[in-house]
Amino acid sequence: MTDEMLMMAVKNGDLQKASELFDRYHKPLYNFFVKITFDRDLGHDLTQNVFLRMIKYRSSYRQDKQFRPWIYQMARNIYADHFRKSKILYSDYTGVEDLKNRIAAVDEVIEEDERQKLLYISLFKLSPEQREVLILTRFQEMKYEEVAQVLDCSVANVKVKVYRAIKQLREKYLELEKI
Amino acid sequence: MDEQKMNDLMIDYIDGNLTGELKEFVTKYIEKNSENRRKYEELKAAMSLLEHDTQLEPDNSLKTDFMLALIEEVEAEHDRKVKPIKKSVWKLSPFQLAASLALIVSGVFIGMWLMKADSNNQQIAEIKKEMEDTKRLVIHSLTDNSSASRRLQGVNASYSIGDADDEIVNALIRTMNNDENANVRLAAVEALAKFADEPKVLNALIESMETQADPLIQITLINLMVKLKEKKALDELKRIIEDKKTMETVKDEAHMAVFKLS
Numbered sequence: 001m002t003d004e005m006l007m008m009a010v011k012n013g014d015l016q017k018a019s020e021l022f023d024r025y026h027k028p029l030y031n032f033f034v035k036i037t038f039d040r041d042l043g044h045d046l047t048q049n050v051f052l053r054m055i056k057y058r059s060s061y062r063q064d065k066q067f068r069p070w071i072y073q074m075a076r077n078i079y080a081d082h083f084r085k086s087k088i089l090y091s092d093y094t095g096v097e098d099l100k101n102r103i104a105a106v107d108e109v110i111e112e113d114e115r116q117k118l119l120y121i122s123l124f125k126l127s128p129e130q131r132e133v134l135i136l137t138r139f140q141e142m143k144y145e146e147v148a149q150v151l152d153c154s155v156a157n158v159k160v161k162v163y164r165a166i167k168q169l170r171e172k173y174l175e176l177e178k179i
Numbered sequence: 180m181d182e183q184k185m186n187d188l189m190i191d192y193i194d195g196n197l198t199g200e201l202k203e204f205v206t207k208y209i210e211k212n213s214e215n216r217r218k219y220e221e222l223k224a225a226m227s228l229l230e231h232d233t234q235l236e237p238d239n240s241l242k243t244d245f246m247l248a249l250i251e252e253v254e255a256e257h258d259r260k261v262k263p264i265k266k267s268v269w270k271l272s273p274f275q276l277a278a279s280l281a282l283i284v285s286g287v288f289i290g291m292w293l294m295k296a297d298s299n300n301q302q303i304a305e306i307k308k309e310m311e312d313t314k315r316l317v318i319h320s321l322t323d324n325s326s327a328s329r330r331l332q333g334v335n336a337s338y339s340i341g342d343a344d345d346e347i348v349n350a351l352i353r354t355m356n357n358d359e360n361a362n363v364r365l366a367a368v369e370a371l372a373k374f375a376d377e378p379k380v381l382n383a384l385i386e387s388m389e390t391q392a393d394p395l396i397q398i399t400l401i402n403l404m405v406k407l408k409e410k411k412a413l414d415e416l417k418r419i420i421e422d423k424k425t426m427e428t429v430k431d432e433a434h435m436a437v438f439k440l441s
Binding site for chain 1: 306
């Protein structure tokens, strides 16, 4: 069954199907949130919120909508709401201690792989918008068309954002290498 | 070709998405001069860095929390559907003609509702089955001897199971008493504290004071007894004080606990 068929079933009252969508999407969404916020507990809560909202607003789902961009749009709204409420900007994370703690959030296998550590530190130094576009296109391998729907912009615009984010990542990485 | 288009093409080229003439075009562009080659190498290096991403695993409680929320929603949905039907039948009842009509209509509605209720019950049963599977998963991770972090995840996930469940409680007690890793044992003590109003759990916690040798766990248990105002722990506390092997800090905590509980 496609994601869209499952979501239509949920919309029509077969709520059990929501657990299958959860199984398909909770890990990518969890990764999306943790790598944007660098906070595992927050990533956990925001992922939970996405699925609660998916059930709550199931009637707003339209059959002609692709499910993946739809759920990721919801995910973006959730973290935007969260940070509006807590009045913290991602770019405020600048302190060295903060950096250490935040990197530890994605620290599962980092010890063994120096390049991986550098990737996450460089990623952390980007703006949340740049992190987001790299997570969607490179880590989660979403198509540009889908990302355009999530970010509500044109495909050409997504490509520009991707190129700039990669370039910026490279610069942050080179800065680290100099240290 | 404008610069941005060239940049996009270069990304596609590195990703291996280009074929034929377009691929050749980009190859030639890169080889054209050192500036282009540098740009290509930089982009390639940054893109290869991105390949070092790793997938993070959420803990099991994410699933159990969601399943609990889903059960609630299925039950709420069920309740919402029952009420309006009762109301519409009630409204029609004063009129004889309408009453007979209502009888037919309600018959149909009740039939539909029963079918719906049946499907709701089925959904609840399915979700409960999935909860049961999650429970198995928790118990399984608690007994995973190969990984302490997995056992720790199991303890954390047990928080989501809700009311004290015999199997989970037994598994947690076993973990508290026998796990080789002190962090896992400590987490199990903290998880069990939630069910301390169950006599079985309380006794297990008191008995465990006898065997725990890690100071942090001892202090956690002592403080828990104070919080629970549990006088039954007094004997065990006195034994800890008299035990020569007990650390001074732990003895101090135990003295304070005896003082507060007596």
